[in-house]
Amino acid sequence: MNVVVDLLERPTYTMTQVDRLLGLRPGTARRWIDGYTRGGRAYEPVIRERRTGEELATWGEFVETRLLAGYRDAGVPIINMRPAMARLRSETRSQYPLAHLANFVTPHGKELVQRVQDQVGLQTELLLVVLRSGQLVMADPVELFVNAVEFDNGTAVRMRPDPRFPDVKIDPLRAFGEPTVRSVPTEVIAEQVRAGDPKELISELYELSLEQVHAAVLFEKRHSA
Template identity: 25%
Template sequence: MTDTALIGVGLYTLAEAERLVGVPAGKVGRWLRGHRAHGRQYEPLWKPEVDLGDERIYLGFRDLMEVRVAAAFIHAGLSPQKVRRAIDLAREMIGLDRPLSTVHFRTDGRTVFLRMAEDDRDRLIDLFRKQYAFREIVEPSLKHVDFGEDGVPRRWWPLGRRGHVVVDPERAFGQPIESTTSVPVASLVAAVSAEGSVEAAAAAWDVPSSAVRHALEFSSLGEMRKAA
C-alpha cells in the first residue's frame, strides 16, 4: 500500500496497537496472523486492513476497533474460536468485513450469539442470555467512538472528548493527535523532553500549554499500560 492509500485507513504496528488499546502485541499478532498450538492450526480471526508487503502484521483503524471488541468477548469467557464464529456469522448478517465494532453489531450482536447457540448446539455462556449482559461487554469497547452514517467507526477519543486526544484515520495516518491543534501527541511529548518544560514545548510548537498537557496525560496512560 502507498502512503496515499493509507489515508483514511490508519497505520499501526503491533506495539503501537498495544499502547493504544491495551491488548498485548503478541496476542493481537496471533489473532491476525493465525498460529499453531497443541498440534492444531488456528486461522486468523480476520485479515488486517493493511499489507505493506514485508510479511509483518500492521493494523488499520478499523482493526484497532475490532480488536477492542474481540478482546472484551475473550475476557468475558469466549474462546477465540467462538469469537471467530461470531465474526463469520455477523459478516453474513450485517454484511461488513469487520462487524464487531459497528453500530449494527451493537444492535444485532445478541442475535448473532443466539444463532451460534442454535447452530453449534452450545449454550455458549449464560452471559448472552440477557440483553443487558451483552451490552455490558460491547458498550465499554465502543465508548467514545464516533460513527459514520453507515454505522462504521470513524474516530476514537481514548480519554473521551474532554481528554482532547483523538485517533482519526483521516489525520496523521491515524496517530493520536491533540484535537484542538491537530499536532501529533508524540511530537508534543518529545518537545517537552527536548525543551525542558511544558511552556517551552508549547512555545516551540506555537500552541497553548494546555495542548501539551493533554498530550502528556494521554502519553502517561500508555506508560501505565506498559508497566501493568
Template identity: 25%
Template structure:
C-alpha cells in the first residue's frame, strides 16, 4: 500500500474485479487498452494511479465506481464501442474524466444518459430503451448504496440496504470494512476461521455478533461471485 494516496483508495485489478464481480483480465483491458480488429483500442478511462508508475494496474475508489457501471452495461451485452461513446459524451457534459462517478451524474444521471445514448443504434441499447429505459434498469442499480460528496462518489455500502459494511477511500485504503469498527471483512473472516466461532471473535474484538455475520456474508458473496 506504499503507493496509496490518502482519500483515493487503492486496489489491485484482482481486488477491484472481485468487488465489482468481473474478471481481472477484462478490467485490465478496459484500463490498459486492448487489440480489436487489427488495431489497438485506447483505455476506456485513465485510472487514478498512473500505470507507468506501477508494476501493475492500480485503481482508486472512483475507478471502482466507473468499473461497476461499465460492467453493468456489459452484462446487458452493450458493446464496448457504444460504452466508449457514452463515456466520451458524458465527459463533455460533466466535465470530468470519470463521469459516471460524479455528483452531477448521480443527481442528473437519467437526463444525462438519455442525452448521451441519443441516436446510438446498439441493438441491446435500443431494446432496453423500449422497456423502462436503460438508466432505470441498468445504471441506477449500480449507483445504489453509494454516498456522494461535492467531488463525486465517496463511499460504497457493500450490503444492499444495510449500513454496516463499507468501502471508504478515507479508511483502510478503501478496503471493505465494518463501518462501526474499521476492521476489514477479510480479517474478520480469518479471525472466525482461526477462533472457530462468531461468538469468540465478537468477544475478542468487542464487536456485535451481527456485524461479524454481515462481514462474513459479504466475504461469502465475493466468493460466490468469484466462482460464478
C-alpha cells in the first residue's frame, strides 16, 4: 500500500479538534465533513461522499477542511461546493481530491478542475481555478492553501494551520497530530509560559528562537478550546 496515500485515510482528529486547530466555529467541521440536519431537512456532507456518523476525521478530511476554511474566511457558503467535490472525486478517482497538489498546479489538473466547475455551474466566488490574462491560475484561497501545505509526491503530508504563524506546523505522524514548532508541541510551550517559566529559558531548553516561542504561545491563545 502507498504509505503517503494511506496517510490520508488515517483517523487523526475529533470534529472538535478540527474546529479548534483551524479556528472554526464549534460544529463547523462536523457539518462540512459529515453533514447535518436542521429544521427536519437533511444536508449532505461537503467532504465525505455520504454521512457516516464517524466522529473521527481522517488526515485527508482535515486537509480538505483547511482549504474550505479559506473560502469560509471570504464569506462563501461552503455547502454550495458539494456538487464540485462529488464530481472531482469521480473524475480523479480519489476520496480526497483537494489533498492532491496535481489537481491544482499542473496544466492538466487546472483544466480538469475548470471542466468540473463548468459542469456543475459553480458560482464565481467558489471557483478553485480562474482565468486571468488568458491563463488558468489558482484562485486566491487555493493559492494560500497550497503555500501552507507540504506535499510528498503531490499529496499533502503536513501543513501550517494558521497563516499568521508560519513556524507552527501540523504533521499527523508527530505529536499525535497536534501543532508543533520544530517538533515541540505548542501546547507544551504555552503551558510552561503559563506556569511562569521565562521565555528565554524555554527558548534555550528547546533550542528555539524567542520569536518561535512567542508564536507558539500566541497560536495556543487564539486556538484554545
